[in-house]
Amino acid sequence: MTENTRRSFLTNTGAAVLGACALPSTGIFAQPRLGGTKADKKGNTLVVIYLRGGADALNVVVPYSNPMYYTVRPTIAIQPEDKDGERGVVKLNDHYGLHPAMAALKPFWDKKQLSAIVNVGSPHPTRSHFDAQDFMEYAAPGDRSMTNGWLNRYLAATQTQEYNPMRAVAMQGLLPRALRGKYPVLAVPRMSASESEGLLDLFDDVYKNRGGVEKDVMEGELSGGAKAGRKGAVDVGRHTIETLRHYWEIVEGEDAPPTQAKYPRGGLSNRLKAVAKLIKSECGLECAAVDKGGWDTHQGEGSDDGSINRLLGDLSASMAAFAKDLGKHLERTTILVMTEFGRTVAENGNRGTDHGRGGCMLAMGGKIDGGKIIGDYGTLERKALQDRRDLRVDIDFRTVFSEALKGTHGFDTPSGFFPIFSGREPLGLCKA
Amino acid sequence: MRVLFVGIVAALLTTTIPAQDLRPLTEDEKILHLLSRLTFGPTPGQFGNVKGMGLDKWIDQQLQPEKLPQTELEKKFSKYELLGTTPFEQAEIYRKMQEAKGEDDQMMQNLGRFRSKARDEIRAYVVENAMGSSAQLFEVLTDFWRNHFAVDITKDSVEYTATHYEIKVIREMCMGRFLPFLQATATHPSMLVFLDNHISRRPPSKSELKQIENRYRRRGSTREQAKEQAQIAKQRGLNENYARELMELHTLGVDNGYSQEDVEMVARAFTGWSTDFGKDGTGFMYKDGMHDPSRKSVMGRGIPRGRRETGMIEGKTIIGRLAKHKNTANFIATKLVRYLVNDDPPPKIVAAAARTFKAKKGDIREVVRTIIKHPEFFDRQHFKAKFKNPLEFVTSALRATEADVSAPKVIADAVASLGMPIYGCEDPTGWDDTAEAWRDPGVMALRWRFALRLARGKVRGMKIGERFYYQLPEDPLDLMDSLIKKVVPQGLGSNTYAVLERVTFKRVQEGLAETERGRKELAKTIVGILLGSPEFQQQ
Numbered sequence: 001m002t003e004n005t006r007r008s009f010l011t012n013t014g015a016a017v018l019g020a021c022a023l024p025s026t027g028i029f030a031q032p033r034l035g036g037t038k039a040d041k042k043g044n045t046l047v048v049i050y051l052r053g054g055a056d057a058l059n060v061v062v063p064y065s066n067p068m069y070y071t072v073r074p075t076i077a078i079q080p081e082d083k084d085g086e087r088g089v090v091k092l093n094d095h096y097g098l099h100p101a102m103a104a105l106k107p108f109w110d111k112k113q114l115s116a117i118v119n120v121g122s123p124h125p126t127r128s129h130f131d132a133q134d135f136m137e138y139a140a141p142g143d144r145s146m147t148n149g150w151l152n153r154y155l156a157a158t159q160t161q162e163y164n165p166m167r168a169v170a171m172q173g174l175l176p177r178a179l180r181g182k183y184p185v186l187a188v189p190r191m192s193a194s195e196s197e198g199l200l201d202l203f204d205d206v207y208k209n210r211g212g213v214e215k216d217v218m219e220g221e222l223s224g225g226a227k228a229g230r231k232g233a234v235d236v237g238r239h240t241i242e243t244l245r246h247y248w249e250i251v252e253g254e255d256a257p258p259t260q261a262k263y264p265r266g267g268l269s270n271r272l273k274a275v276a277k278l279i280k281s282e283c284g285l286e287c288a289a290v291d292k293g294g295w296d297t298h299q300g301e302g303s304d305d306g307s308i309n310r311l312l313g314d315l316s317a318s319m320a321a322f323a324k325d326l327g328k329h330l331e332r333t334t335i336l337v338m339t340e341f342g343r344t345v346a347e348n349g350n351r352g353t354d355h356g357r358g359g360c361m362l363a364m365g366g367k368i369d370g371g372k373i374i375g376d377y378g379t380l381e382r383k384a385l386q387d388r389r390d391l392r393v394d395i396d397f398r399t400v401f402s403e404a405l406k407g408t409h410g411f412d413t414p415s416g417f418f419p420i421f422s423g424r425e426p427l428g429l430c431k432a
Numbered sequence: 433m434r435v436l437f438v439g440i441v442a443a444l445l446t447t448t449i450p451a452q453d454l455r456p457l458t459e460d461e462k463i464l465h466l467l468s469r470l471t472f473g474p475t476p477g478q479f480g481n482v483k484g485m486g487l488d489k490w491i492d493q494q495l496q497p498e499k500l501p502q503t504e505l506e507k508k509f510s511k512y513e514l515l516g517t518t519p520f521e522q523a524e525i526y527r528k529m530q531e532a533k534g535e536d537d538q539m540m541q542n543l544g545r546f547r548s549k550a551r552d553e554i555r556a557y558v559v560e561n562a563m564g565s566s567a568q569l570f571e572v573l574t575d576f577w578r579n580h581f582a583v584d585i586t587k588d589s590v591e592y593t594a595t596h597y598e599i600k601v602i603r604e605m606c607m608g609r610f611l612p613f614l615q616a617t618a619t620h621p622s623m624l625v626f627l628d629n630h631i632s633r634r635p636p637s638k639s640e641l642k643q644i645e646n647r648y649r650r651r652g653s654t655r656e657q658a659k660e661q662a663q664i665a666k667q668r669g670l671n672e673n674y675a676r677e678l679m680e681l682h683t684l685g686v687d688n689g690y691s692q693e694d695v696e697m698v699a700r701a702f703t704g705w706s707t708d709f710g711k712d713g714t715g716f717m718y719k720d721g722m723h724d725p726s727r728k729s730v731m732g733r734g735i736p737r738g739r740r741e742t743g744m745i746e747g748k749t750i751i752g753r754l755a756k757h758k759n760t761a762n763f764i765a766t767k768l769v770r771y772l773v774n775d776d777p778p779p780k781i782v783a784a785a786a787r788t789f790k791a792k793k794g795d796i797r798e799v800v801r802t803i804i805k806h807p808e809f810f811d812r813q814h815f816k817a818k819f820k821n822p823l824e825f826v827t828s829a830l831r832a833t834e835a836d837v838s839a840p841k842v843i844a845d846a847v848a849s850l851g852m853p854i855y856g857c858e859d860p861t862g863w864d865d866t867a868e869a870w871r872d873p874g875v876m877a878l879r880w881r882f883a884l885r886l887a888r889g890k891v892r893g894m895k896i897g898e899r900f901y902y903q904l905p906e907d908p909l910d911l912m913d914s915l916i917k918k919v920v921p922q923g924l925g926s927n928t929y930a931v932l933e934r935v936t937f938k939r940v941q942e943g944l945a946e947t948e949r950g951r952k953e954l955a956k957t958i959v960g961i962l963l964g965s966p967e968f969q970q971q
Contacts, residue, residue: 187872195881225969
């Protein structure tokens, strides 16, 4: 990617945005119309849910048939059956089951819309949250010079002349690294619709008429760097107003698609609810990123009672509601749940686990060739573990990324898309 | 068609009145330009002060920050607990807490609080200085260098060493010579940990791998387990991060005169430049056992080696060569000119700055002087041409409104929420210093919210000074004009001005501008709009 990509891109596409902005602002955005044709916009969406902190694979996808699992986790293992008021595993097959808090996802497994990937991770040996997230979201393990996230690289590689600001959203004020880079992506600011609309209305006039730039230039009041500077500032503001109005119109406007599922309360849930509206409105959303923190369970992780129970309960109920809400649109949606690494196989002294290597991912949606556990925890005997303590990394996360992009967007990652990665055995994550 | 048409009009406009673009800046504009670029935004009244003193005298004063009084700030900083502590001391506090934690919830909480205290204090320290220091050019330069030698306090132990890094490296050295500055970053635990050099070691040789295997066998491991341990030891060898960024980001610039082999050679030379928090308190320790003793040559030149501490000699030699390399002079000059002058750095100023860099042996103060005193510095092409980044936006808003800040953490949080957490750029590149970097859709909404909340006193921990809204003119239009002059002394465009006029007239028509209280409300609205206007985003 050249240094100029984004600059020239903005110059080319800024025209499209401003063209749209110059139209009268009555009842605008009833239909998405910033670039792209209707046909384009029925496209598919890849929703990435990032579990920050390193989710404990073994208590998410539980190897309940393996006695070693129970040996090394005397107080935090998930039991094979309900017993003494403790909930047992949600069985997926004879060997693996989900944490009991994840029962809401079982129906999707049964419909073959859900798969789990285990012993997946990065070839880089780091156990630092910072580096592991960095390497994963830039999909460049060990390479600190990469500054475009893997989803941003996809967006840049497939951009067309017609600019659609809704191709990707991050449902948080700061862009996650996966979406950061040359291609401009909307980070939905954390504020209510009414506060946002109030601000946009107030500043609409200030950023109208191209900020009076032409008039001021004509009258000799504006020239040189000040002209370029003002024009730039006005463009940013105008871009914000149009994009956010567009966003809120889709999510909260009169024609907003109704929510057709009961979501649990909570941040993740609210953000997924908004993503569902974007997908259902067919605005051309290709990638969405949603974060959920709190997975660094060094203490009090517990089995069916501790923090992981609460976290997984929220994750699963939110995902299930999201999928139900999407209805037929789930067919064109892929949900990929990921985390930077797994955790130690054995529990520590605080009913928790420490940073590990291999982890797990979940993949759900209409494009997923579901009902599979991809990968294998193995015996969990110490000698078979990475550094005698962690799950091995048998599956490179980049293989999952590339199959998700291919399966969802029909995008073949070109060589060099992932630096120094030549590809691996196919996993069969998505339908052919 | 519309777009094309507008394009033609714009083209005509620029071609028909080119002469205007060449007009030199007036004396007043020059002062405004200086205050906009060499400070974190003018405070009301500062324009008059500089004008009274004269431009050149102000610049000379600012170039000697050591001589400017800082008593008020010093008082504020006495409340900070971790300022002035060494990495060793912070690590010690942390280590004791770690040991004591066990099952104790209270200790866990204290530990968590200590972690966030370390982060909060360093961020608050940076914003308080940016906002309140009288040595504004110095603060602007610390911001540049903090970003040039970027480290992220959210990575591992960096949060405990960044206070020291800020005070003893960035602030103490950023107006001195480049070589010792570079050397200081290279030996600071913040940098060594951020770029993984502290764990970089010579890859074990075959015989050493065999030794590791044997050791494990002796301790009763199976052959398989022992082989595995050897494999792990092999993986934890050379780490190229620091070597690469040293050349790509700190000195030569990307792909500018070095090859991948050079990166590896430099990485080998720096093996052993590591950390240790137990000794003299600086946190740096050269560990000869980690050093790769092979002969090295970098960019076609051999590296001499001494008898003892070979790695120190090799590393210092490389730093010395990089610091005086012509590509480094050009790279640093280009970045500084981009920062102080224009996103597209004018080549003549860059060339002059690079010449000074070479002639004055990397004297940063002299390079900066060359840039500011260059005849093109005041070229109209650069006037108001830059777009404020979030730190500049927030601090300039607080300075323009003479805000009282009781909780500097709140400012730091505000800057972070706008996308630029201080000491929190995850990439070693630092923040991109061009307008485009801050142009992601949606970003302005957060600036507008901040603007309105600040104007209305709705941000807890900071409020616009009483003095600022005191004795406002009775006539609403006079009131408006006086506020514009205070907040955007460089002047408003016709559109923003018209909007403010409409807002003011509406208040008058509704009879809401007759009381002192009503006028104050109007003033708050006006200030909110001013801080959110395109003009205020320009720098």
